[in-house]
Amino acid sequence: MRSRNPVFSRRGFSRDNGYAGFNTAPQAGGPAVATQGNPYAQPAGANPYAQNPYAQQDLQHGAPPQAPAGAGRMTMDDVVIRTASTLGTLIVTAALAWALLPVDDANIGRSYGIGIGAALIGMVLALVQSFKRKASPALILTYAAFEGVFLGVVSSVVDNRIADGAAMQAVIGTMAVFAGVLIAYKAGWIRVNRRFYGFVMAAALGFVFLMMVNLLFAVFGGGDGLGFRSGTLGVVFGIVGIILGACFLAMDFKQVEDGLAYGAPREEAWLAAFGLTLTLVWLYLEFLRLIAILNSND
Numbered sequence: 510m511r512s513r514n515p516v517f518s519r520r521g522f523s524r525d526n527g528y529a530g531f532n533t534a535p536q537a538g539g540p541a542v543a544t545q546g547n548p549y550a551q552p553a554g555a556n557p558y559a560q561n562p563y564a565q566q567d568l569q570h571g572a573p574p575q576a577p578a579g580a581g582r583m584t585m586d587d588v589v590i591r592t593a594s595t596l597g598t599l600i601v602t603a604a605l606a607w608a609l610l611p612v613d614d615a616n617i618g619r620s621y622g623i624g625i626g627a628a629l630i631g632m633v634l635a636l637v638q639s640f641k642r643k644a645s646p647a648l649i650l651t652y653a654a655f656e657g658v659f660l661g662v663v664s665s666v667v668d669n670r671i672a673d674g675a676a677m678q679a680v681i682g683t684m685a686v687f688a689g690v691l692i693a694y695k696a697g698w699i700r701v702n703r704r705f706y707g708f709v710m711a712a713a714l715g716f717v718f719l720m721m722v723n724l725l726f727a728v729f730g731g732g733d734g735l736g737f738r739s740g741t742l743g744v745v746f747g748i749v750g751i752i753l754g755a756c757f758l759a760m761d762f763k764q765v766e767d768g769l770a771y772g773a774p775r776e777e778a779w780l781a782a783f784g785l786t787l788t789l790v791w792l793y794l795e796f797l798r799l800i801a802i803l804n805s806n807d
Contacts, residue, residue: 583774606627739805
């Protein structure tokens with residue numbers, strides 16, 4: 510199962526995507542996979558999944574074998590610590606941008622320009638990391654720093670000029686969705702399978718396409734383009750964006766769960782942190798946009 514997240518979809522914890530350096534144990538009646546140069550290869554006849562019927566079933570679908578315990582497997586603590594580091598960097602730079610880049614009439618142009626520039630740099634860094642074969646902690650933390658500057662500026666603009674308290678409301682909304690999806694996922698109320706993945710990907714592609722069309726009409730035609738970000742239609746699309754973000758979270762949880770089950774290398778925890786941060790930023794911005802639309806309609 511691949512994630513919609515470019516981080517996970519490239520080197521994800523998926524059933525159809527093996528880890529570099531991991532060896533698939535030989536199966537009865539089938540040819541053995543070459544093990545030369547593979548530090549994780551098992552001796553002939555040794556099967557690390559002998560006591561795990563679920564892992565044996567997954568091997569039939571090309572699931573990556575677990576790394577030996579000494580190789581440094583990813584743990585939930587690794588994911589939590591890396592995610593906290595990434596989000597902590599983002600929050601610190603967002604707070605600094607809020608405090609040091611005023612959005613009053615005299616300074617809003619400069620502050621917003623810096624915020625947009627930081628957003629573009631963050632987007633480039635995110636794309637670079639997404640296409641790298643290995644996680645780069647420095648690159649991920651640098652992305653978080655620039656993304657935080659953008660979020661600090663745009664949050665200050667909305668909070669101070671459109672809706673007082675909007676930033677805190679967006680934070681609470683994002684935390685509520687995260688907690689709700691996590692509880693629903695762990696309780697088994699959300700099942701991430703191929704049908705779920707296909708539906709979410711189709712909806713996400715349609716959503717992004719409509720937003721791009723709306724942006725083009727806004728740039729060349731003026732106003733709000735086709736109206737997807739204002740009025741009743743804007744509220745509907747804001748809610749759809751939040752629902753999509755919740756679905757992305759469920760898919761991210763699935764990828765992390767698979768990584769833990771298949772014994773992903775510890776470095777993959779940085780990719781998990783990066784993917785979760787991308788989704789949480791999406792959710793926060795959708796909440797912030799929805800709050801701004803609702804207050805603009807008052």
